[in-house]
Amino acid sequence: MSKDKGFVTEITPQGEDFSKWYIDTIKKAELMDYSPVRGCIVFRPDGYAIWENIQKELDHRFKETGHRNAYFPIFIPESFFQKEKDHIEGFNPELPWVTEAAGEKLEERLAIRPTSETMFGHMYAQWINSYRDLPMLINQWANVVRWEKRTLPFLRTSEFLWQEGHTAHEDETDARKETMTMLDVYTEFCENVLAIPVIKGEKTPSERFAGAVDTFSIEAMMKDGRAVQAGTSHYLGTKFAVAFDIKYLDRDNTHQFCHTTSWGVSTRLIGALIMVHGDDRGLVLPPKVAATQVIMIPIGPPKTRDVVIGKTDELYAQLKAAGIRVRIDDRADISPGWKFNEYEMRGIPIRLELGPRDLENGQCVLVSRVSGEKKAVALDNLVAEVESLLAQIHTDMYERASKFRDENTYSVDTLDEYKAAMEEKRGFALAGWCGSDACENQVKEETGATSRNIPFEPEETKSTCLVCGDAAKHTVVFARAY
Amino acid sequence: MSKDKGFVTEITPQGEDFSKWYIDTIKKAELMDYSPVRGCIVFRPDGYAIWENIQKELDHRFKETGHRNAYFPIFIPESFFQKEKDHIEGFNPELPWVTEAAGEKLEERLAIRPTSETMFGHMYAQWINSYRDLPMLINQWANVVRWEKRTLPFLRTSEFLWQEGHTAHEDETDARKETMTMLDVYTEFCENVLAIPVIKGEKTPSERFAGAVDTFSIEAMMKDGRAVQAGTSHYLGTKFAVAFDIKYLDRDNTHQFCHTTSWGVSTRLIGALIMVHGDDRGLVLPPKVAATQVIMIPIGPPKTRDVVIGKTDELYAQLKAAGIRVRIDDRADISPGWKFNEYEMRGIPIRLELGPRDLENGQCVLVSRVSGEKKAVALDNLVAEVESLLAQIHTDMYERASKFRDENTYSVDTLDEYKAAMEEKRGFALAGWCGSDACENQVKEETGATSRNIPFEPEETKSTCLVCGDAAKHTVVFARAY
Numbered sequence: 017m018s019k020d021k022g023f024v025t026e027i028t029p030q031g032e033d034f035s036k037w038y039i040d041t042i043k044k045a046e047l048m049d050y051s052p053v054r055g056c057i058v059f060r061p062d063g064y065a066i067w068e069n070i071q072k073e074l075d076h077r078f079k080e081t082g083h084r085n086a087y088f089p090i091f092i093p094e095s096f097f098q099k100e101k102d103h104i105e106g107f108n109p110e111l112p113w114v115t116e117a118a119g120e121k122l123e124e125r126l127a128i129r130p131t132s133e134t135m136f137g138h139m140y141a142q143w144i145n146s147y148r149d150l151p152m153l154i155n156q157w158a159n160v161v162r163w164e165k166r167t168l169p170f171l172r173t174s175e176f177l178w179q180e181g182h183t184a185h186e187d188e189t190d191a192r193k194e195t196m197t198m199l200d201v202y203t204e205f206c207e208n209v210l211a212i213p214v215i216k217g218e219k220t221p222s223e224r225f226a227g228a229v230d231t232f233s234i235e236a237m238m239k240d241g242r243a244v245q246a247g248t249s250h251y252l253g254t255k256f257a258v259a260f261d262i263k264y265l266d267r268d269n270t271h272q273f274c275h276t277t278s279w280g281v282s283t284r285l286i287g288a289l290i291m292v293h294g295d296d297r298g299l300v301l302p303p304k305v306a307a308t309q310v311i312m313i314p315i316g317p318p319k320t321r322d323v324v325i326g327k328t329d330e331l332y333a334q335l336k337a338a339g340i341r342v343r344i345d346d347r348a349d350i351s352p353g354w355k356f357n358e359y360e361m362r363g364i365p366i367r368l369e370l371g372p373r374d375l376e377n378g379q380c381v382l383v384s385r386v387s388g389e390k391k392a393v394a395l396d397n398l399v400a401e402v403e404s405l406l407a408q409i410h411t412d413m414y415e416r417a418s419k420f421r422d423e424n425t426y427s428v429d430t431l432d433e434y435k436a437a438m439e440e441k442r443g444f445a446l447a448g449w450c451g452s453d454a455c456e457n458q459v460k461e462e463t464g465a466t467s468r469n470i471p472f473e474p475e476e477t478k479s480t481c482l483v484c485g486d487a488a489k490h491t492v493v494f495a496r497a498y
Numbered sequence: 499m500s501k502d503k504g505f506v507t508e509i510t511p512q513g514e515d516f517s518k519w520y521i522d523t524i525k526k527a528e529l530m531d532y533s534p535v536r537g538c539i540v541f542r543p544d545g546y547a548i549w550e551n552i553q554k555e556l557d558h559r560f561k562e563t564g565h566r567n568a569y570f571p572i573f574i575p576e577s578f579f580q581k582e583k584d585h586i587e588g589f590n591p592e593l594p595w596v597t598e599a600a601g602e603k604l605e606e607r608l609a610i611r612p613t614s615e616t617m618f619g620h621m622y623a624q625w626i627n628s629y630r631d632l633p634m635l636i637n638q639w640a641n642v643v644r645w646e647k648r649t650l651p652f653l654r655t656s657e658f659l660w661q662e663g664h665t666a667h668e669d670e671t672d673a674r675k676e677t678m679t680m681l682d683v684y685t686e687f688c689e690n691v692l693a694i695p696v697i698k699g700e701k702t703p704s705e706r707f708a709g710a711v712d713t714f715s716i717e718a719m720m721k722d723g724r725a726v727q728a729g730t731s732h733y734l735g736t737k738f739a740v741a742f743d744i745k746y747l748d749r750d751n752t753h754q755f756c757h758t759t760s761w762g763v764s765t766r767l768i769g770a771l772i773m774v775h776g777d778d779r780g781l782v783l784p785p786k787v788a789a790t791q792v793i794m795i796p797i798g799p800p801k802t803r804d805v806v807i808g809k810t811d812e813l814y815a816q817l818k819a820a821g822i823r824v825r826i827d828d829r830a831d832i833s834p835g836w837k838f839n840e841y842e843m844r845g846i847p848i849r850l851e852l853g854p855r856d857l858e859n860g861q862c863v864l865v866s867r868v869s870g871e872k873k874a875v876a877l878d879n880l881v882a883e884v885e886s887l888l889a890q891i892h893t894d895m896y897e898r899a900s901k902f903r904d905e906n907t908y909s910v911d912t913l914d915e916y917k918a919a920m921e922e923k924r925g926f927a928l929a930g931w932c933g934s935d936a937c938e939n940q941v942k943e944e945t946g947a948t949s950r951n952i953p954f955e956p957e958e959t960k961s962t963c964l965v966c967g968d969a970a971k972h973t974v975v976f977a978r979a980y
Binding site: 065089093096110111112113126158163177 | 531533534535538540541542543545546547549566567569570571572573575578591592595596597598599608610617620624636640641645647659
């Protein structure tokens with residue numbers, strides 16, 4: 017339970033109550049705060065900074081793969097939703113509506129966008145004339161709203177931030193290639209930037225995006241064993257093209273419908289990286305997205321304070337010039353011990369301690385947030401040492417998360433076996449599935465677990481359906497999910 | 499009038515109809531498109547890229563001056579607006595309201611934010627306890643909505659993109675210092691990045707932001723002589739602090755209200771830079787925000803095509819590595835002449851032509867969009883030549899805009915004189931003003947011009963009010979404005 021004891025507020029241990037641990041941590045680390053609007057949070061600077069770093073890393077990857085950014089209106093006329101029937105069925109239950117503006121009732125209600133397939137569709141129909149205009153590859157960074165009943169900061173909020181890529185292609189082959197390219201971009205990003213291992217696969221029909229022909233996802237395991245869908249990529253076939261009349265003149269001068277895709281990740285990635293890496297002391301932030309990568313803490317008695325701080329400032333300038341995100345806490349009225357705890361709780365990857373004896377020895381001490389290891393390093397080699405430790409921390413985090421996931425993934429043959437296993441195990445279950453909605457639903461009803469995806473490369477291939485015992489069409493990852 | 503003549507669509511000359519020139523240009527250059535939602539535009543990739551560059555440049559300046567970014571909800575409960583009476587009076591007429599969500603009527607209507615003073619105020623009241631928490635310096639990049647009756651792409655749209663800084667301080671001195679710091683940041687940005695000269699000054703009371711104690715602005719002159727408010731910075735006194743109870747414990751352990759500020763610029767800057775720099779051939783983009791700074795066009799007969807393109811690719815890699823935003827148009831089926839016109843229309847600062855004879859001479863030709871001058875430069879020195887020409891183009895644009903503004907700024911002593919002058923002159927009028935709302939209103943009613951601001955450093959100090967003839971309290975810039 018969180019209690020204020022002067023400076024220190026305790027964080028509920030993960031083993032006691034994981035949800036409480038999560039909320040305690042993100043509140044205490046000042047990543048977010050609840051807002052006065054139902055289901056909406058405020059992204060405070062330390063939380064938003066993580067999103068800014070995610071954006072920078074992803075945006076670069078989108079542009080390298082030929083995409084450009086644009087911005088489309090947040091309002092979507094009601095009639096647009098009616099055009100693609102699966103789409104309206106999927107999103108209608110969670111739309112907020114603007115019905116009046118500037119003192120007058122609107123003739124047509126406007127939805128606040130939950131996603132923008134329809135708006136892109138409407139515009140693409142006007143912009144695309146010939147095969148020469150294809151592929152059209154546009155991404156949008158935006159806020160979207162889905163009026164959720166149950167919310168959880170970052171992971172499920174009524175308003176959230178995301179990117180949505182929308183592309184149009186000449187044929188199915190090209191569109192499917194795009195769908196996979198972006199799933200690969202997300203996978204590489206999660207692994208190399210967020211240090212999160214993910215399982216790539218295809219969603220079952222019941223878990224598809226509303227309006228998609230096929231949905232693909234990457235799934236990550238949180239420290240309580242539950243799954244988070246970290247990114248999705250959809251092949252939309254010609255469904256939106258037909259609904260919005262996105263046609264082009266092909267090389268034989270014939271009108272064809274475009275094949276379209278969409279793909280997105282959102283601020284739920286912030287929640288995921290906290291739940292994958294955090295521990296009982298608080299946040300553990302992946303170095304590549306941490307707002308501060310190194311916290312410098314000068315230590316020692318008052319008489320050496322000036323000279324230690326002088327050197328700290330000098331080293332700060334060196335690290336900053338090398339592009340390292342660094343901060344100093346040289347407050348004299350706060351003890352080093354308090355600062356150590358504070359920045360561990362805030363998940364800063366490296367703590368740099370510098371005292372008078374270190375100075376004499378031409379060294380300082382680096383402490384890794386993830387392993388807790390201390391290492392004395394020479395000051396003349398500081399930038400290289402810090403860069404190397406940041407890389408090591410990333411690797412350590414990725415390996416720790418992979419090990420945890422592997423240890424908490426198991427295989428089951430029957431629904432009873434799965435239910436028994438769930439009493440003592442958390443995590444992902446691999447099981448065979450015959451492909452019927454009925455069997456999938458039964459798993460959900462009896463266990464609370466949903467099919468996460470059909471992995472492209474399952475650890476093991478199962479031969480019979482865990483529910484009906486018929487031949488398995490697919491091997492599926494089941495898990496309780498956020 | 500715009501006509502399709504095969505490849506070329508003509509742009510209406512500025513002298514014939516400036517508004518038509520503007521719309522023709524931004525449509526043809528694919529900066530925007532009209533959306534199906536009233537008053538909302540789509541920012542197409544070439545338009546949005548300008549905003550991305552504006553964001554990058556400004557964000558860097560905000561962070562250097564100690565600000566951090568955050569994100570607050572787009573929905574503002576109706577009751578929040580009621581708390582500051584000037585604020586609700588100012589914004590109420592243009593608010594869109596969400597009244598239902600997820601199939602249910604909301605208990606309290608939610609406005610789509612037109613600006614976020616109230617939401618920041620509510621959160622600041624919770625985050626600020628002591629003088630140690632001050633100053634609190636947060637900026638937000640966001641979409642906002644004001645349901646405008648008359649809209650104009652980029653300059654006045656129902657939804658637009660902007661940044662809004664909101665800061666809280668211990669006292670008036672510190673808050674006023676912040677207000678001026680940010681006005682200076684905007685000024686320096688307009689001059690050094692957008693090549694737009696601006697007039698810094700204070701708004702008259704009738705033109706203040708709804709809820710501000712003092713509003714300051716920078717005003718720019720468009721090529722038709724009209725003004726655009728390019729940025730504003732507000733000192734809000736303790737008005738929002740009292741309304742939202744933003745208090746802190748001062749150094750003497752006494753509760754005090756914070757003094758707050760807010761400041762913002764928006765996507766209207768895109769409209770401004772087009773109207774300041776564009777000409778009858780189309781856009782002229784400031785090099786520092788142009789999506790493409792150099793367009794490379796290989797020329798010559800088919801037999802030398804491969805070797806010329808090979809060299810073009812090599813030079814492209816050099817320029818790109820140097821951080822220059824460069825593109826190649828090597829389409830074989832489009833004539834160089836068509837390409838020259840096309841990229842002039844799109845406002846790309848430098849055209850680089852490379853043909854077989856150039857290759858023999860180890861040179862290429864650079865053409866400045868702004869002066870039209872051609873210069874042969876040695877290929878071994880290309881990066882430096884391009885960088886130097888980009889800098890020159892920026893200077894040329896700034897000087898041309900300054901000259902235009904100076905030539906179109908004049909001084910008047912009486913309202914009759916102003917009215918007579920307006921028949922033949924466009925631009926800004928400097929005039930004395932007694933300080934009364936009545937006189938200011940009379941200018942507006944009889945001329946359509948509004949007071950833009952009271953310049954900090956007027957070219958000339960006027961001694962009598964242009965309307966009533968009483969002693970002038972201020973020298974004011976009057977102009978018709980977008």
